[in-house]
Amino acid sequence: MTSTNNLSIGFKVSQHKKNQRLQVITLSQKTVKTFSEKISQYNVQSIEYKPFLRFYIANSLNQATKNTLGNYLLKTIKDRSTGAVILECESMDDPSINGIDFIDFNILLSTAISHLIGVPNLDSMSGKFYARFSVTNEDNSDSYLRQAHRRMELHNDGTYVKELTDWVIMQKILEVNVEGGDSLLLHVDDWQDLDKFYQHPLAKENLQWGSPASKNVGYKTYHPIFLDEQVEGQPRMSFIDQFVEPLNMDQGLYLYEMGESLESEANTFNVKLLEGSILIINNYIWLHGRDKFIAHQNLHRELLRQRGVFVENTGYENNKNV
Ligand SMILES: [Fe+2]
CATH class of the missing domain: 3.60.130.10 (Clavaminate synthase-like)
Structure with missing residues (x-):
């Protein structure tokens, strides 16, 4: 720089x-x-x-x-x-x-x-x-x-x-x-449970995402919670509790625990x-x-x-x- x-x-x-x-x-x-x-x-x-x-x-x-x-x-x-x-x-x-x-x-x-x-x-x-x-x-x-x-x-x-x-x-x-x-803010690196969820087998699995009618988006998308790392090899996130649509119990419980962890994060x-x-x-x-x-x-x-x-x-x- x-x-x-x-x-x-x-x-x-x-x-x-x-x-x-x-x-x-x-x-x-x-x-x-x-x-x-x-x-x-x-x-x-x-x-x-x-x-x-x-x-x-x-x-x-x-x-x-x-x-x-x-x-x-x-x-x-x-x-x-x-x-x-x-x-x-x-x-x-x-x-x-x-x-x-x-x-x-x-x-x-x-x-x-x-x-x-x-x-x-x-x-x-x-x-x-x-x-x-x-x-x-x-x-x-x-x-x-x-x-x-x-x-x-x-x-x-x-x-x-x-x-x-x-x-x-x-x-x-x-x-x-x-x-x-x-406004509430949390940097991914300040999330104390990051490693637990990033090292999980579902961390890189494609999940289904949709949205309610008011959003005017008429399709589903598919991507994991943790997006490809940048050059430094550190995780980036794309998560929202309302619009991710788990398709099985494993996904549902992984996301449930993630939501609970994020909402109780002291940082x-x-x-x-x-x-x-x-x-x-x-x-x-x-x-x-x-x-x-x-x-x-x-x-x-x-x-x-x-x-x-x-x-x-x-x-x-x-x-x-x-
Ligand atoms: Fe937002």
């Missing part, structure tokens, strides 16, 4: 106090201002309609940091020892974001981030490269994604789609009457995201979930999600079943 990859101009880096793997980036007010001036002529619709504009926006943000932010993000997300970033802005008041609507600015900002670390996959729930969704007190959906009063168990994203999901971006864009509901930690902050994780080395909310009649939270791949995994080769 060259030393230029460690440069940070126009943003500060610190380690999260609960877990040193998690890096906290704060964009300076000047960086936010320079970026917003450069992109103020574009709105959310224009970046939805024109994919190349998303790269222009990403480049504008990178230029505001003398081209250091993109390198830093990629290096950190790819590095197994870290692999996760919280990105915040020093200021998001009206003058800092150049009068751009707050929610629009947030969408433009996370789009810039996603295109500095690769390309987002099409989100089949929204039909766009990103998905926005609300969590409220009442919900009738068919998965735990939007259900406020229960903990969403630790999992990896993209288990039931054919495409690779190298990274996940989760952004909080609005929060009213919210108590609880923190899992929770992170509170402020409005406007963005969590970026390497999806195959970090498990994520969400703690339950404290009931409140007018609880309302708006989230934005992007999932995608590093540039080397774009195009027709972006298929983990190939």
Whole structure:
């Protein structure tokens, strides 16, 4: 790694106090201002309609940091020892974001981030490269994604789609009457039972994965819990309790024990995201979930999600079943 990859101009880096793997980036007010001036002529619709504009926006943000932010993000997300970033802005008041609507600015900002670390996959729930969704007190959906009063168990994203999901971006864009509901995080290497499950005969066996109707994915996929090792020969995971479909008792009990182990893991930690902050994780080395909310009649939270791949995994080769 060259030393230029460690440069940070126009943003500060610190380690999260609960877990040193998690890096906290704060964009300076000047960086936010320079970026917003450069992109103020574009709105959310224009970046939805024109994919190349998303790269222009990403480049504008990178230029505001003398081209250091993109390198830093990629290096950190790819590095197994870290692999996760919280990105915040020093200021998001009206003058800092150049009068751009707050929610629009947030969408433009996370789009810039996603295109500095690769390309987002099409989100089949929204039909766009990103998905926005609300969590409220009442919900009738068919998965735990939007259900406020229960903990969403630790999992990896993209288990039931054919495409690779190298990274996940989760952004909080609005929060009213919210108590609880923190993000839960666990690095695969911090899971104390990892070896027990990784050395198990079923660790590399293909399992069946499906999803409920709301996901708009009309097929099954087949892959093991532990994906091929990277160069270093360390395990990466693709697991979610709701969408893996065991086909025999051995698989069922292996998965049951895995779920129990993950949910009782003491190294899992929770992170509170402020409005406007963005969590970026390497999806195959970090498990994520969400703690339950404290009931409140007018609880309302708006989230934005992007999932995608590093540039080397774009195009027709972006298929983990190939
Ligand atoms: Fe998720």
